[in-house]
Amino acid sequence: MTTAPPTDHASLIRALDLPAKVALLTGATSFTLAPEDRIGLRELRLSDGPTGVRGLKFHGGRVVALFPNATLLASTWSEDSAYEVGRLLAEEAMAQEIHVVLGPTINLHRTPLGGRLFEAYSEDPLLTGRIAAAYVRGMQDNGVAACLKHLVANESETDRNTVDSVVDETTLREVYLLPFEIAVQDAEAWSIMAAYNNVNGVAATEQDYVNNGIVKGEWGYRGLIMSDWFATKTVAPAANGGLDLVMPGPGGPWGEALVAAVRAGEVDEKVVDDHLARLLLLAERTGALGAPRSYGTYPAPDSPERREQLTRLAAQGITVLKNDDDALPLTSAQTVALIGRHAVQTIDMGGGSAQVNPPYQVSVAEGLTARLGDRVTVVDGVDVRIRPVPARGGFLVDPETGEAGIRTILYDADGTVLESRHCANSATMVGMDDDFTGTVARAVLRGRITGSGTVELGAMGVGDWRVAVGAQSVEFGLAVTGNGFGEEVLTPPLRTDVYQVREGDELEATVRLGGAAEVFAGVGLFGLIGHPASRETVDVIDEAVRAAAAADVAVVVVGLTEEQETEAVDKSTLHLPGAQDALVEAVAGAARRTVVVVNAATPVVMPWLPRVDAVLWAGLPGQEGGHAVAATLLGDIEPAGRLVTTFPAEDEKSPAWSVKPVDGKLVYAEGPYLGYRGHYADRAPEPAFWLGHGLGYGRWEYAGTRLTADAPATVTTTVTNVGTRTSREVVQVYFAPAESDQPVRLAGWAAVTVAPGESAQVTVPADERMWRRWDARSGSWARLSPGGELLVARGLGDIRARLPLG
Numbered sequence: 058m059t060t061a062p063p064t065d066h067a068s069l070i071r072a073l074d075l076p077a078k079v080a081l082l083t084g085a086t087s088f089t090l091a092p093e094d095r096i097g098l099r100e101l102r103l104s105d106g107p108t109g110v111r112g113l114k115f116h117g118g119r120v121v122a123l124f125p126n127a128t129l130l131a132s133t134w135s136e137d138s139a140y141e142v143g144r145l146l147a148e149e150a151m152a153q154e155i156h157v158v159l160g161p162t163i164n165l166h167r168t169p170l171g172g173r174l175f176e177a178y179s180e181d182p183l184l185t186g187r188i189a190a191a192y193v194r195g196m197q198d199n200g201v202a203a204c205l206k207h208l209v210a211n212e213s214e215t216d217r218n219t220v221d222s223v224v225d226e227t228t229l230r231e232v233y234l235l236p237f238e239i240a241v242q243d244a245e246a247w248s249i250m251a252a253y254n255n256v257n258g259v260a261a262t263e264q265d266y267v268n269n270g271i272v273k274g275e276w277g278y279r280g281l282i283m284s285d286w287f288a289t290k291t292v293a294p295a296a297n298g299g300l301d302l303v304m305p306g307p308g309g310p311w312g313e314a315l316v317a318a319v320r321a322g323e324v325d326e327k328v329v330d331d332h333l334a335r336l337l338l339l340a341e342r343t344g345a346l347g348a349p350r351s352y353g354t355y356p357a358p359d360s361p362e363r364r365e366q367l368t369r370l371a372a373q374g375i376t377v378l379k380n381d382d383d384a385l386p387l388t389s390a391q392t393v394a395l396i397g398r399h400a401v402q403t404i405d406m407g408g409g410s411a412q413v414n415p416p417y418q419v420s421v422a423e424g425l426t427a428r429l430g431d432r433v434t435v436v437d438g439v440d441v442r443i444r445p446v447p448a449r450g451g452f453l454v455d456p457e458t459g460e461a462g463i464r465t466i467l468y469d470a471d472g473t474v475l476e477s478r479h480c481a482n483s484a485t486m487v488g489m490d491d492d493f494t495g496t497v498a499r500a501v502l503r504g505r506i507t508g509s510g511t512v513e514l515g516a517m518g519v520g521d522w523r524v525a526v527g528a529q530s531v532e533f534g535l536a537v538t539g540n541g542f543g544e545e546v547l548t549p550p551l552r553t554d555v556y557q558v559r560e561g562d563e564l565e566a567t568v569r570l571g572g573a574a575e576v577f578a579g580v581g582l583f584g585l586i587g588h589p590a591s592r593e594t595v596d597v598i599d600e601a602v603r604a605a606a607a608a609d610v611a612v613v614v615v616g617l618t619e620e621q622e623t624e625a626v627d628k629s630t631l632h633l634p635g636a637q638d639a640l641v642e643a644v645a646g647a648a649r650r651t652v653v654v655v656n657a658a659t660p661v662v663m664p665w666l667p668r669v670d671a672v673l674w675a676g677l678p679g680q681e682g683g684h685a686v687a688a689t690l691l692g693d694i695e696p697a698g699r700l701v702t703t704f705p706a707e708d709e710k711s712p713a714w715s716v717k718p719v720d721g722k723l724v725y726a727e728g729p730y731l732g733y734r735g736h737y738a739d740r741a742p743e744p745a746f747w748l749g750h751g752l753g754y755g756r757w758e759y760a761g762t763r764l765t766a767d768a769p770a771t772v773t774t775t776v777t778n779v780g781t782r783t784s785r786e787v788v789q790v791y792f793a794p795a796e797s798d799q800p801v802r803l804a805g806w807a808a809v810t811v812a813p814g815e816s817a818q819v820t821v822p823a824d825e826r827m828w829r830r831w832d833a834r835s836g837s838w839a840r841l842s843p844g845g846e847l848l849v850a851r852g853l854g855d856i857r858a859r860l861p862l863g
Contacts, residue, residue: 111413124679186238296318419681421683467499602644616633804823
């Protein structure tokens with residue numbers, strides 16, 4: 058990409074009066090910023106990320122590629138892969154002329170209960186920061202802005218827009234700000250998003266100490282800080298506190314109120330000018346100011362090129378947690394009983410603003426059957442959801458077109474049709490990014506049923522409903538329940554009932570809108586629910602046991618859903634939902650060999666672990682998920698991932714656990730001892746699996762491990778692959794400081810791929826930032842005392858060498 062001469066931003070700012078300046082500091086719509094012809098500023102377009110570039114619509118927009126989730130991508134421990142992901146997402150953005158992608162999410166995995174951890178990289182600040190910096194470089198080298206989010210201490214979702222995260226200054230500096238610092242210093246990310254929460258009593262959007270003092274001051278950050286959507290609560294405190302842009306628009310607390318605040322002397326106009334200068338720099342960097350940029354032709358979301366990329370990226374992050382007696386990889390000669398709801402309805406993405414509209418999603422059943430054909434017997438599993446989802450898999454079809462999905466007709470208060478739309482995923486957003494003028498007062502949702510027998514049907518969305526199937530009908534009201542900020546959009550209320558139907562019957566639901574919270578008045582997600590009625594658990598397990606006993610190997614796919622891994626809601630347990638544990642136990646008792654695939658982005662408790670032969674952690678693997686899982690099960694691609702977060706052995710057995718504020722405050726009482734740091738310091742019991750754990754399909758010996766440089770500390774070791782397959786090893790170096798109040802921390806890593814029987818020398822330079830500590834009394838960084846030791850490991854559960862430091 059060629060770089061045009063820099064624009065004189067100061068002269069452009071002088072060309073505008075105060076109201077014109079302020080008008081540019083709030084979004085024009087949900088995902089666009091206003092143009093200003095007088096200074097040559099064109100519309101700036103933003104899109105949610107980081108699992109894909111959804112575009113300008115929150116729901117039901119353009120078909121785009123669905124990437125593997127962030128924890129799975131980070132599990133490669135590869136900055137090259139992260140750079141590639143950034144580049145590919147930039148292509149997805151440029152195909153839509155999007156200037157800013159709202160990602161990466163670089164909050165940490167503080168407690169495994171966090172509902173939005175699937176969007177974030179890891180529990181470790183160095184790993185998170187370096188992966189994020191590579192992602193940012195990949196995106197911004199192609200002229201698309203990344204947006205680091207959410208600044209800061211936003212590690213859980215409960216009461217997220219009101220909670221006060223209480224974090225001591227040392228922990229804030231050394232742990233939670235570090236990923237942002239690395240991505241700013243090493244990659245110069247062009248934008249940052251301020252969080253919903255308060256930090257030590259001050260809203261993130263008003264954090265003069267963080268936004269102005271640290272980010273823009275100490276780090277010398279030239280980029281823009283925007284609010285999370287609807288997060289800005291004040292006028293002068295936010296403007297003076299370092300927030301540059303309020304999103305979304307066209308409403309919000311600024312506008313005329315900010316103009317008045319400037320004229321009243323509450324905000325200096327120079328502050329407004331600085332906000333605008335940062336916005337103009339972002340616009341110039343992305344091609345919305347100055348010489349227009351050109352856009353090329355990019356691979357389609359379902360192109361062979363994208364299929365290969367997304368399959369490979371997902372497979373490389375899949376992680377072998379256990380593999381007794383080389384149960385994996387499977388052979389093409391084996392017969393396989395593939396069991397589980399997640400096998401036939403694989404979960405490929407989490408819930409909330411990270412969701413996109415992909416061209417397809419490949420299930421594990423589809424992927425493995427494509428490779429093994431009739432050697433695979435597929436058996437559905439036990440129910441895994443508490444909350445039903447909109448009809449999928451062609452259960453409902455549009456009565457007008459016959460396409461999978463439903464027909465939605467929107468009316469205003471006078472009964473005029475505003476729009477008739479096909480909804481491929483059986484749900485539709487109303488009141489946000491509509492392509493018509495007028496206000497929706499009523500909606501009619503219709504779908505023709507393709508099955509027959511006993512089914513569960515219903516509707517979702519805030520309002521008064523009448524649901525009819527033939528001569529059967531029911532009326533009810535649905536209202537918000539207080540299930541998190543933005544419930545109307547992210548987790549709308551629903552109701553289902555059991556019906557007897559025949560193929561071809563039509564489900565019709567009419568809703569009169571109303572009852573939403575003020576921020577989301579007239580806005581919400583509405584849909585039709587439809588699926589076969591649930592079977593008795595005992596019958597499902599009996600069928601699975603019979604299939605497992607008849608096959609050479611049973612592969613059970615279990616996991617979480619977007620109910621647990623979602624924006625706006627945290628988990629309450631790490632145990633698998635439903636009777637999935639009972640299913641695994643029963644299959645393991647009947648099968649010759651049992652392999653468990655965990656389709657979840659974050660830790661789960663595995664009470665059956667001693668009784669199964671192998672466990673493969675698959676994350677949320679994106680649109681090619683089934684092909685990626687099949688490729689790793691069969692060894693076509695090595696699942697060489699390493700865990701990016703520690704798996705506790707049981708609920709409440711992690712250093713940080715609760716996500717529920719007490720009197721509005723969530724205290725980070727563990728300080729810097731989150732995750733593996735706390736387990737290693739005996740502040741929590743031995744985990745099931747440590748950060749960095751992953752077996753791959755090789756076996757490794759280490760020799761000649763030594764310290765080869767002091768500043769920065771550099772370790773060299775020779776690794777030998779004593780297994781039978783070419784494999785990728787990740788050599789990890791941890792630093793255990795001499796100070797008793799300083800936790801162990803990841804200091805560096807390096808990877809190498811080695812053929813069986815071969816050796817390779819690996820050099821790991823440690824990051825100097827791991828040798829500093831924040832001195833709260835002096836308000837400055839200090840170097841740790843000499844001494845301590847370096848741990849060379851395959852995760853802290855498998856330490857291969859200890860090197861004392863002088």
